[in-house]
Amino acid sequence: MEFVAISLLNGITYGLLLFMLSSGLTLIFSMMGILNFAHASFYMLGAYFAYQISSWVGFWPGLLVAPLLVGAVGAAVERYGLRRAHRFGHVAELLFTFGLAFVVEEVVHLIWGKVAVDYRIPAELDGTLFTLFDTSFPIYKGFMMLISVGMLVALYALLTRTRIGLIIQAALTKPDMVEALGHNVPRIFMLVFGGGTALAGLAGVIGGNAFVTEPGMAAAVGSIVFVIVVVGGLGSLGGAFVASLLIGCIQTFSVALSISITDVFALAGVSLPAGSQVARLTITQLAPVLPYLLMVAILIFRPRGLMGARES
Amino acid sequence: MSSRLVTRSRLLLWGGCLALALALPLVFKSGFLISLLCQMGIMVVFSLSYNMLLGQTGLLSFGHAVYYGLGAFATMHTLNAIGKDGGPLVVALLPAVGACAGLAGGVLLGYVTTRKAGTTFAMITLGIGELVAACSLMFPGVFGGEGGVSGNRVIGKESFLGFTWGPQVEMYGLIVLWAFVCTVAMFALTQTPLGRMANAVRDNPERAEFVGYDTERVRLLMVILSGMFAGAAGGLTALNYEIVTAETLNAHTSGVVLLMTFVGGIGFFYGPIIGAILITVMQIVIGGMTHAWLLYFGLFFLFMVLKAPGGIASLIAVQRNLWNAGLFGRMLPHYLAMALPVLILLAGLVGLVELTYALLAGEGVGAGDTATKVLGMQLKLGSPAPWVTALAVTGTGLILTRWIGNRAGAAWNAALATLHGDKA
Numbered sequence: 146m147e148f149v150a151i152s153l154l155n156g157i158t159y160g161l162l163l164f165m166l167s168s169g170l171t172l173i174f175s176m177m178g179i180l181n182f183a184h185a186s187f188y189m190l191g192a193y194f195a196y197q198i199s200s201w202v203g204f205w206p207g208l209l210v211a212p213l214l215v216g217a218v219g220a221a222v223e224r225y226g227l228r229r230a231h232r233f234g235h236v237a238e239l240l241f242t243f244g245l246a247f248v249v250e251e252v253v254h255l256i257w258g259k260v261a262v263d264y265r266i267p268a269e270l271d272g273t274l275f276t277l278f279d280t281s282f283p284i285y286k287g288f289m290m291l292i293s294v295g296m297l298v299a300l301y302a303l304l305t306r307t308r309i310g311l312i313i314q315a316a317l318t319k320p321d322m323v324e325a326l327g328h329n330v331p332r333i334f335m336l337v338f339g340g341g342t343a344l345a346g347l348a349g350v351i352g353g354n355a356f357v358t359e360p361g362m363a364a365a366v367g368s369i370v371f372v373i374v375v376v377g378g379l380g381s382l383g384g385a386f387v388a389s390l391l392i393g394c395i396q397t398f399s400v401a402l403s404i405s406i407t408d409v410f411a412l413a414g415v416s417l418p419a420g421s422q423v424a425r426l427t428i429t430q431l432a433p434v435l436p437y438l439l440m441v442a443i444l445i446f447r448p449r450g451l452m453g454a455r456e457s
Numbered sequence: 458m459s460s461r462l463v464t465r466s467r468l469l470l471w472g473g474c475l476a477l478a479l480a481l482p483l484v485f486k487s488g489f490l491i492s493l494l495c496q497m498g499i500m501v502v503f504s505l506s507y508n509m510l511l512g513q514t515g516l517l518s519f520g521h522a523v524y525y526g527l528g529a530f531a532t533m534h535t536l537n538a539i540g541k542d543g544g545p546l547v548v549a550l551l552p553a554v555g556a557c558a559g560l561a562g563g564v565l566l567g568y569v570t571t572r573k574a575g576t577t578f579a580m581i582t583l584g585i586g587e588l589v590a591a592c593s594l595m596f597p598g599v600f601g602g603e604g605g606v607s608g609n610r611v612i613g614k615e616s617f618l619g620f621t622w623g624p625q626v627e628m629y630g631l632i633v634l635w636a637f638v639c640t641v642a643m644f645a646l647t648q649t650p651l652g653r654m655a656n657a658v659r660d661n662p663e664r665a666e667f668v669g670y671d672t673e674r675v676r677l678l679m680v681i682l683s684g685m686f687a688g689a690a691g692g693l694t695a696l697n698y699e700i701v702t703a704e705t706l707n708a709h710t711s712g713v714v715l716l717m718t719f720v721g722g723i724g725f726f727y728g729p730i731i732g733a734i735l736i737t738v739m740q741i742v743i744g745g746m747t748h749a750w751l752l753y754f755g756l757f758f759l760f761m762v763l764k765a766p767g768g769i770a771s772l773i774a775v776q777r778n779l780w781n782a783g784l785f786g787r788m789l790p791h792y793l794a795m796a797l798p799v800l801i802l803l804a805g806l807v808g809l810v811e812l813t814y815a816l817l818a819g820e821g822v823g824a825g826d827t828a829t830k831v832l833g834m835q836l837k838l839g840s841p842a843p844w845v846t847a848l849a850v851t852g853t854g855l856i857l858t859r860w861i862g863n864r865a866g867a868a869w870n871a872a873l874a875t876l877h878g879d880k881a
Contacts (some may be wrong), residue, residue, distance in 0.1 A: 180576050226763065232768040239579060240719060243519075244758040247712070251752035255814055364708070368587045371580050379577070430595055437588035441569055444581060446692055448572060 147278035151428055152397050153276075158286045163447045165348035166366065167373045167385040170301065170342030176234060176317050177370075179227065182242040184247035185367030191215045191346030192353025192362065193257055194239055196264035197271025204267035212347040219342025222337045246363065253360045261359035281298025289351050296347065303447035313337060369396075391455050392436050400434050402428040406433035465813040471641065478633045482626050492624045497631040497737045499693045502639045504717045504729035506686035509643060511715070512723035514679045515659030516571075517579045519584025519689060519711055524707020526593070528555030528688025529601060532695040536608045542612035547619050552692030553637050557689015563681035571676040574662065578676075593703040605702030608695070622696070632693050639686050644726055646682065655679050716754070720761050722768025731769050751812050753807075757783055775873075786874045791865040798861050802854025808847035824869065 170184045196213050198207035222245065230241040266285045273281040304310040316323045316333050324330045356362070373392055377384030405427045443450060481494055498544055503525055510516040539547060546562040570581045593600040600606070611623040620627050654675050655666040662672045688772075695701050704710065713736070717773045721732020743750040779785045 182576075226759070229763050229768075233762075235576065236515075237762055237766050239517060239576070240715075241762045243712070243715070244755055244762055248752065248755035248759060251692065251749070251755055255749060255810070256817060258817065292526060305524075324586060366707075368583060372584055375577075375580055375584065414868065426595060433591040434588060434595065437584050437591065440584045441588065446571070 147280060149276050150277055151282070152395065152401055153279045155286070156394030156397035157188070157390060158289050158293075158393075160390035161290060161297075162348055162352050162368065163366075163373060163393050165293055165296060165344050166370045166385050166391035168297070168378070168382060170370055170374055171377075171380060171382055171385045172179040173338055173341045173424070174374070175439065176313070177334055179228075179238045179242065179373075180371075181313045181338075181341070182239065183222075183245040183249060184242075184342070185363040185370060186246045187215050187219055187342040188349040188352070188366060188377075189253060189358075189360070190227055190249065191349025192264060192345040192358045193253060194346070195350040195353060196257075196262050196358055199264065199267075201315045205210040208347075208350055211350045212343045215346025216339040216343030219346075220339030222342075223338035224430070226237050227338070228334075243307060250360055250363060257360075259360060261357050262360040266352045285355060289440075292347070292351050293390060296344065296374070300344075314443050338396065341347065369436055375441055376443050376450055378452045381450065381452045384450055384452030392439070395435055396432060397437070399428050399432040471637075472567060475633070479630065479688050482629055486862060488625060491629055493737065494698050495625065495629050496741070499503055499630070499697060499718060500714075500733035500737050501730050502693065503637050503687055503690035504714050504721065504733040505640060505643050505713045505726075506683045506690060508723055508726075508729040508816050509535040509646070509655075509679055509683035509686070511718055512725075512728070513647065513659065513674060514655040516680070516759025517715075518570075518582040518583075518674060519572075519579055519708070519715070519811070520589070521683075521705045521714055522568065522584035522708070522710035523586055523589045524559040524684035525691040525694070525710065526589075526701075526703075528552075528559040528689075528694040529701040529705045530606065531555055531558030531688070532769020533606045533608050533693035533701045534599075535664060536612075536695070537606070537608065539612065539614060544615055545611075545617035548610055548612060548622055548696065549620075549631055549648050550690045551618065555695065556685045556689040560685040561689070562773055563684025565622035567677045567680035567684070571673055571680055574658075574672070574676065583708070586706075586708055590627050590703065590707040592748065593706060600703050603702070603803055605704075606698050607700040610696050610699055616753025628697055632697065635689065635693055638687055640730075643686060647726060652674070678718050687725075692799050716758050720758060722772075725770035725774065728770030731773075735769070736816075747811065747814075749810050752810065772815045779872060782876050784875060788868065788872055791868050794861050795858075796858030797867050798854055800854075801850060802858050803853030805847055805849075805854050808843075809851060812835050812843055812847055867881060 166184060166188055170181055173181050173184075189213050195204075195207040198210055203423035227238055228236045228239055240421060243386070270285045270288050272284050273285045274287045275282055300308075304314060312328055313333060313336075316330055320330050321329060323333075353362070369392065373385060373388045376392070377386070377388030409428070440447070478498070482491055485491065485494065486822075490730050503521075506524075507521050510518050510521070519644050535554045537553060546836065568584055570578060570585060573581070594602070610628070611621050618632075620626055622631060628674060654665065654670055657670070658672045658675045665675070691705065692707065715738045717732040718729045720736060721730065721731070722728025739750070739754060743753065747753075761768065766839065767774075773869070
């Protein structure tokens with residue numbers, strides 16, 4: 146019971162963080178048809194910017210400034226890179242973001258070195274929020290939840306309740322019509338790309354110190370975010386939300402479970418031949434593979450994803 | 458294009474290439490260069506197999522290293538299983554085992570990946586690639602864990618026609634032969650009905666379906682065949698290095714082959730060959746000179762995506778067209794005029810990157826005040842002099858490139874207009 150409650154809380158915290166990444170990716174994809182391979186690189190940039198700013202003026206200014214900086218970088222990338230690559234088609238755009246991820250990682254190597262930097266949780270947020278059974282739940286996790294949920298509510302309100310949100314929604318499906326009505330669609334694209342990358346940056350700011358800020362963090366999260374987008378259904382924000390929480394929970398639960406595959410099958414009443422390498426694997430060892438297995442299963446049985454509307 | 462597959466000029470060209478490749482060790486005798494040539498040969502096969510997907514079928518894959526790695530591991534395990542019973546002839550045929558493993562992998566994974574084309578295919582291959590890479594670390598018995606699996610390619614007492622494959626030069630000969638056979642086979646495939654249908658599926662899947670072809674099936678066949686050739690390349694790697702690590706099938710390897718193929722040019726059969734040779738040289742030569750080579754490489758790739766999406770092969774093709782139209786002479790002075798400012802710009806940028814790298818990488822050791830060696834020069838990183846120089850050189854290069862570039866660009870557009878005008 147205790148295990149379930151704590152893992153669930155941790156899983157939801159992680160899932161919400163993942164959704165901040167996947168929501169930006171989904172918005173960018175459904176609007177521009179671009180799968181931004183460098184999305185997790187912006188997450189990494191957010192963490193590093195926040196580290197740098199917090200070492201100068203403290204955590205709180207960084208929380209605000211770092212995502213804005215990342216968003217500005219993202220907008221610049223769209224304006225001066227992607228828009229040019231767009232002329233050569235989707236493959237060129239995909240390759241551009243792929244190359245960009247490569248370059249961002251190398252620039253991070255160049256500036257901040259190859260080892261993890263000491264980006265810490267601020268002292269005000271270091272402590273126990275509440276104790277459930279015998280396990281304490283840190284304040285910082287609660288803070289992460291607060292920020293993510295607040296961000297999501299703001300994003301939802303922006304998209305559905307404001308004029309610019311309505312224009313963005315219209316531009317998602319009928320860009321030509323929106324342009325004919327006199328709106329500057331390329332600028333909206335730049336805005337959405339900047340906004341999406343800023344969200345990723347914010348996730349980096351609050352995730353970088355909860356986990357670890359190192360040059361490999363983009364690659365580690367990047368492929369998981371892609372799995373989420375596929376599992377949830379390409380271009381579906383709701384699907385991305387469900388899939389993020391699902392993957393977040395799967396990862397936290399599986400890391401904490403030390404029973405082996407043999408035990409799992411024993412629960413179902415099947416006994417496996419002992420001694421084979423597969424049967425001896427524990428769920429914890431399987432943890433890194435589970436999201437990908439889930440993705441393959443979804444692709445075979447429900448190719449459009451959990452809540453995806455379109456087929457490709 | 459000639460309708461016959463085997464023409465006299467083609468035979469001459471292919472034979473010439475084979476003879477040239479086999480003769481190279483006579484000129485490049487040092488061990489370093491021979492190893493470099495071996496790596497090139499392997500990468501040529503690997504990137505050509507990749508272009509069967511990207512260039513021919515229009516499938517952007519981020520997990521091609523899976524087949525390469527499977528081929529490498531299968532070959533290495535077979536080599537170790539044969540042990541003393543085999544001989545050099547068996548070893549020479551081992552890359553075929555790798556090819557079979559790649560083919561089997563293609564059958565298995567292709568079924569999942571080829572259901573969709575385009576962006577979905579790209580993402581699924583990425584996921585499958587990560588899945589296999591993660592699995593490889595879970596089964597140390599098969600994939601050797603962190604240390605990898607190693608073996609010895611010299612087995613048996615007798616030699617085969619005098620070859621034992623022990624010396625690197627003999628291995629090079631073997632690689633050239635395999636690479637030649639694979640390249641011919643892949644070229645022949647482009648001329649078959651399947652190869653043509655792959656192009657049709659790439660260009661217009663709807664019409665291909667209307668004509669009565671199953672696009673999913675065409676994609677699947679191409680993935681399987683390309684997996685087979687990638688597996689053969691993997692088998693050659695296993696024999697060449699006598700060690701296979703899990704890195705051969707991870708995302709990094711998949712990324713490198715994508716970069717090679719794209720930089721070389723996906724629109725031409727010979728494009729990936731150029732890319733494989735160029736990038737391998739860059740990797741080993743520039744990689745030996747500076748730690749920041751991956752950054753240069755990434756920037757070069759972004760530049761190619763934005764400025765020359767057809768790769769180097771397409772640039773060559775345009776020059777040939779200009780030459781044939783008698784316009785090349787008109788462009789040549791502009792190329793020469795461009796060379797100097799571009800060199801200045803590059804020198805400035807490289808200087809800036811290397812200075813930053815030296816300053817930040819040496820953070821622990823006395824932070825910048827001491828003289829550090831940058832690009833072979835003793836420089837004081839704490840003083841402004843090297844920074845100002847680098848910035849000034851970059852600025853000069855930038856201004857000159859823009860200024861001369863504008864004129865060259867105008868001449869280029871005029872030449873292209875004439876070229877296309879002549880055609881029309």
